[in-house]
Amino acid sequence: MKSAVIVFPGSNCDRDMAVALEKITGQKPVMVWHQEYDFPEVDFIALPGGFSYGDYLRCGAMSARSHVMKEVIKRANAGVPTLGVCNGFQILTEAGLLPGALMRNANLHFVCRDVEMTVENGDSMFTRNYEAGTTVTIPVAHHDGNYFADADTLDRLEGEGQVAFRYNDDVNGAQRRIAGILNEKGNVLGMMPHPERMIEPALGGTDGRVLFESVLHTLG
Amino acid sequence: MTDIQITPELVKEHGLTTAEYDRILKALGRTPTITELGIYSVMWSEHCSYKSSRIHLKKLPTKAPWVIQGPGENAGVIDIGDGQAAIFKMESHNHPSYIEPYQGAATGVGGILRDVFTMGARPVANMNALRFGEPDHPKTRHLVAGVVAGIGGYGNCVGVPTVGGETNFDASYNGNILVNAMTVGLADTDKIFYSAAAGVGNPVVYVGSKTGRDGIHGATMASAEFTEDSEEKRPTVQVGDPFTEKLLIEACLELMATDAIVAIQDMGAAGLTSSSVEMASKGGVGFELILDHVPQREANMTPYEMCLSESQERMLMVLKPGREDMAKAIFEKWELDFAVIGHITTTGKLTLKFKGEVVGDLPIDSLVEDAPQYDRPSKPTPKRDAVDVAAPADLGKAVMDLVGGPNLCSRRWIWEQYDHMVMGDTIQRPGGDAAVVRIHGTMKGLAISTDVTPRYCYADPVEGGKQAVAETWRNITAVGALPLAITNCLNFGNPERPEIMGQFVGCLEGMGEACRTLDYPIVSGNVSLYNETNGKGILPTPAIGGVGVMADIDRMATIGFDRAGDMILMIGETKNELGASLYQKEILGEDKGLPPLVDLMVERRNGDFVRALIENGQVTTCHDLSDGGLIAALADMAIAGGMGASISVGDELPLHVQLFSETQARYLIAVDAELATTIRQEARDAGIPVTMLGTTGGERLRVNDGAIDLAMSDLKAAHQGWFPNYMNAAE
Numbered sequence: 001m002k003s004a005v006i007v008f009p010g011s012n013c014d015r016d017m018a019v020a021l022e023k024i025t026g027q028k029p030v031m032v033w034h035q036e037y038d039f040p041e042v043d044f045i046a047l048p049g050g051f052s053y054g055d056y057l058r059c060g061a062m063s064a065r066s067h068v069m070k071e072v073i074k075r076a077n078a079g080v081p082t083l084g085v086c087n088g089f090q091i092l093t094e095a096g097l098l099p100g101a102l103m104r105n106a107n108l109h110f111v112c113r114d115v116e117m118t119v120e121n122g123d124s125m126f127t128r129n130y131e132a133g134t135t136v137t138i139p140v141a142h143h144d145g146n147y148f149a150d151a152d153t154l155d156r157l158e159g160e161g162q163v164a165f166r167y168n169d170d171v172n173g174a175q176r177r178i179a180g181i182l183n184e185k186g187n188v189l190g191m192m193p194h195p196e197r198m199i200e201p202a203l204g205g206t207d208g209r210v211l212f213e214s215v216l217h218t219l220g
Numbered sequence: 221m222t223d224i225q226i227t228p229e230l231v232k233e234h235g236l237t238t239a240e241y242d243r244i245l246k247a248l249g250r251t252p253t254i255t256e257l258g259i260y261s262v263m264w265s266e267h268c269s270y271k272s273s274r275i276h277l278k279k280l281p282t283k284a285p286w287v288i289q290g291p292g293e294n295a296g297v298i299d300i301g302d303g304q305a306a307i308f309k310m311e312s313h314n315h316p317s318y319i320e321p322y323q324g325a326a327t328g329v330g331g332i333l334r335d336v337f338t339m340g341a342r343p344v345a346n347m348n349a350l351r352f353g354e355p356d357h358p359k360t361r362h363l364v365a366g367v368v369a370g371i372g373g374y375g376n377c378v379g380v381p382t383v384g385g386e387t388n389f390d391a392s393y394n395g396n397i398l399v400n401a402m403t404v405g406l407a408d409t410d411k412i413f414y415s416a417a418a419g420v421g422n423p424v425v426y427v428g429s430k431t432g433r434d435g436i437h438g439a440t441m442a443s444a445e446f447t448e449d450s451e452e453k454r455p456t457v458q459v460g461d462p463f464t465e466k467l468l469i470e471a472c473l474e475l476m477a478t479d480a481i482v483a484i485q486d487m488g489a490a491g492l493t494s495s496s497v498e499m500a501s502k503g504g505v506g507f508e509l510i511l512d513h514v515p516q517r518e519a520n521m522t523p524y525e526m527c528l529s530e531s532q533e534r535m536l537m538v539l540k541p542g543r544e545d546m547a548k549a550i551f552e553k554w555e556l557d558f559a560v561i562g563h564i565t566t567t568g569k570l571t572l573k574f575k576g577e578v579v580g581d582l583p584i585d586s587l588v589e590d591a592p593q594y595d596r597p598s599k600p601t602p603k604r605d606a607v608d609v610a611a612p613a614d615l616g617k618a619v620m621d622l623v624g625g626p627n628l629c630s631r632r633w634i635w636e637q638y639d640h641m642v643m644g645d646t647i648q649r650p651g652g653d654a655a656v657v658r659i660h661g662t663m664k665g666l667a668i669s670t671d672v673t674p675r676y677c678y679a680d681p682v683e684g685g686k687q688a689v690a691e692t693w694r695n696i697t698a699v700g701a702l703p704l705a706i707t708n709c710l711n712f713g714n715p716e717r718p719e720i721m722g723q724f725v726g727c728l729e730g731m732g733e734a735c736r737t738l739d740y741p742i743v744s745g746n747v748s749l750y751n752e753t754n755g756k757g758i759l760p761t762p763a764i765g766g767v768g769v770m771a772d773i774d775r776m777a778t779i780g781f782d783r784a785g786d787m788i789l790m791i792g793e794t795k796n797e798l799g800a801s802l803y804q805k806e807i808l809g810e811d812k813g814l815p816p817l818v819d820l821m822v823e824r825r826n827g828d829f830v831r832a833l834i835e836n837g838q839v840t841t842c843h844d845l846s847d848g849g850l851i852a853a854l855a856d857m858a859i860a861g862g863m864g865a866s867i868s869v870g871d872e873l874p875l876h877v878q879l880f881s882e883t884q885a886r887y888l889i890a891v892d893a894e895l896a897t898t899i900r901q902e903a904r905d906a907g908i909p910v911t912m913l914g915t916t917g918g919e920r921l922r923v924n925d926g927a928i929d930l931a932m933s934d935l936k937a938a939h940q941g942w943f944p945n946y947m948n949a950a951e
Contacts, residue, residue: 141639197644203647
């Protein structure tokens with residue numbers, strides 16, 4: 001499985017994502033700098049966490065309008081599996097690949113800790129190795145993870161099985177405790193928790209590893 | 221600009237004494253320009269020149285076979301094997317953090333990060349040591365909130381995990397909080413960069429952010445006491461931009477992978493002035509700078525402002541000739557300013573030109589070597605008498621009050637606001653004895669701890685100095701790592717008062733002795749004096765940051781009990797040492813008597829024994845004993861492990877002494893019964909006191925058949941609850 005990690009100025013989980021992808025897929029991902037219009041054809045695109053453009057203006061707003069994102073949008077729309085974690089999720093919503101927005105945490109504080117969440121959809125290419133309904137523990141680290149969308153959108157997401165993960169307890173004020181969502185086609189996943197930080201017992205667990213294994217399982 | 225008349229008032233406003241100004245006149249043989257006066261003022265400030273502390277700092281032990289670079293560079297460097305070095309330093313940002321807590325703390329983190337990556341290291345961990353006033357003081361809550369948000373705001377954005385630290389409250393910090401930030405980085409031993417400029421004609425290059433009018437005279441502010449009008453000093457606090465810092469780290473490390481750099485130094489306190497003078501001084505050369513070429517954020521900046529600005533996220537480099545274009549391309553890729561602003565000369569002077577005129581022409585030696593040094597009078601702290609410390613009215617309540625009080629409760633509210641996991645190598649998260657960060661791509665780990673007990677330093681500076689060093693050593697040992705070296709941040713009151721100098725000299729004496737006995741040298745540090753408001757000084761607070769290495773992160777100890785039915789053993793002996801203890805202060809509201817005496821040979825013997833048990837895989841649950849004594853450590857281990865414990869202590873000493881005494885060199889471990897027997901025998905053979913206390917498990921914390929009998933759920937709620945309850949009371 002060939003993958004690419006997109007790097008923006010201020011990304012800071014790009015290395016963590018690359019380490020996880022290499023460890024689990026056995027192949028080093030291509031690191032793609034934001035000014036690169038076209039990058040090699042890959043099976044999987046990851047938008048890592050961090051503070052691209054310092055979170056200035058709005059989290060993810062400037063990255064969503066970068067050169068490389070035009071290409072990412074094109075490929076995601078053509079069906080290439082695309083994962084956005086944390087700042088990557090914010091970029092996906094700003095780029096219009098996923099609905100809704102991520103607002104400042106309800107208590108206004110940055111939060112970094114392990115959280116429990118339920119796998120709501122166990123059939124997607126990102127979650128098929130999990131069993132639907134199980135609780136997994138994966139850390140969050142964000143200031144702006146409070147997912148918001150209007151009620152119709154939320155109902156649609158719920159109805160179409162697009163809610164991938166839901167926090168067991170309120171973490172940041174997110175509507176319906178949503179932690180991660182899929183697009184309609186199921187090839188784009190945005191999530192606030194960091195699966196790349198839970199890939200080995202030394203880091204506290206392996207619940208995040210299963211997500212990458214699901215993708216590998218799907219793509220081979 | 222050059223027309224400004226230098227008057228005695230102007231000299232005084234620059235924090236220079238008449239004697240110091242006479243020294244300047246003599247060195248120059250003429251009246252300085254206003255720019256020159258400003259430069260002398262910052263270079264000779266306490267903050268930059270260490271004029272009150274230098275003669276004492278020289279006495280500290282700084283050498284060991286594994287020390288690559290001791291004090292005097294941007295940060296200390298130690299060899300950690302396999303061709304790698306750990307580079308680290310701790311620095312204060314006390315004065316600015318009191319005036320503007322968010323930006324003060326944030327730029328403190330930014331500054332210490334630059335000190336470390338300027339030497340070629342990728343920063344891998346941030347730590348801190350924070351002191352606030354008493355919780356009831358009207359400013360405390362606001363300061364805690366601002367400082368924590370500032371540290372998080374900067375560190376989280378830069379993407380370096382903040383893995384731990386310490387936070388305490390005491391009334392002596394009501395008007396002077398302490399914000400000490402530490403960064404640890406990793407580099408290859410053959411890729412370390414230094415600040416000594418060399419090569420006549422080589423270009424002097426400015427990179428990073430533009431220069432603005434912020435932070436002018438920050439160093440001078442940090443060298444004076446606070447008064448009622450300190451609020452007016454807010455404009456001297458710098459504003460941080462962690463996004464630019466992140467770009468600067470990546471750009472510098474990218475350039476450092478080439479061979480273009482001769483010397484590099486960050487622009488910290490006193491900005492462009494201090495960095496160019498230090499680089500020139502270390503290299504024994506002169507600098508000629510064309511100030512017109514300095515990237516400027518604001519219009520019509522004067523040479524004075526450009527030289528004294530403390531705008532953040534800037535670096536100064538000397539490049540090899542002909543490498544400018546290649547270097548420039550790297551900084552342009554990262555969208556940072558890059559400007560050749562001068563070159564190296566043979567004059568031994570700092571020559572500043574602006575609009576074709578010479579606006580400053582200063583002998584480097586005069587600014588550095590010639591800076592005043594004071595052997596200030598010092599008065600040793602009088603020895604206290606030993607006292608008997610009374611038992612509490614209610615033992616169980618005393619335990620609850622301590623464990624659920626401001627100084628021992630969980631700091632989770634703080635560290636959950638720090639990204640402590642980014643970079644994917646945090647093996648031991650905050651809340652334990654020491655943070656452990658894996659050395660990327662290996663099985664080795666760096667253990668880091670920051671500690672000091674100001675109560676002890678105040679009661680007996682020599683013992684307190686020893687204890688601060690010993691406690692970091694013990695904390696690093698308790699996770700299974702070998703302590704290698706320390707950095708320090710020496711926070712004291714006004715050195716012009718003999719009793720404060722007495723505290724300073726005493727603490728340094730104790731620290732030096734501990735470093736020597738424990739083979740644990742000092743490789744970097746920082747001094748922050750004048751932590752006083754209206755003549756009232758802080759408790760002497762020499763914060764120590766220790767770094768150690770473990771060979772295998774799979775052989776590491778954590779504090780939480782992990783199996784019910786384990787035996788709890790105490791390594792080390794408990795003495796009647798309740799003077800200056802946390803129990804005495806918090807429960808009895810007193811501060812008297814002798815602090816615990818630090819027997820460094822015992823510390824070393826007991827610690828080496830415990831570390832060996834962890835290294836050989838026998839022990840995975842261990843906690844050192846410190847503030848609050850045995851019962852506080854036991855409660856920590858029970859809460860972290862989610863299970864209770866039941867212990868019995870003998871009657872050689874009164875029960876409250878056994879439980880709350882703060883005797884040093886002690887550890888608790890928990891192991892299965894069979895191993896407990898083996899370890900007890902091994903300890904006896906080695907002549908190390910060991911006591912079998914009891915067993916783990918159950919839902920209660922019990923001592924001596926019900927003398928204390930607390931529900932774990934209550935204890936945990938008190939421990940976890942204090943901080944959020946306190947902070948939320950404001951919202």
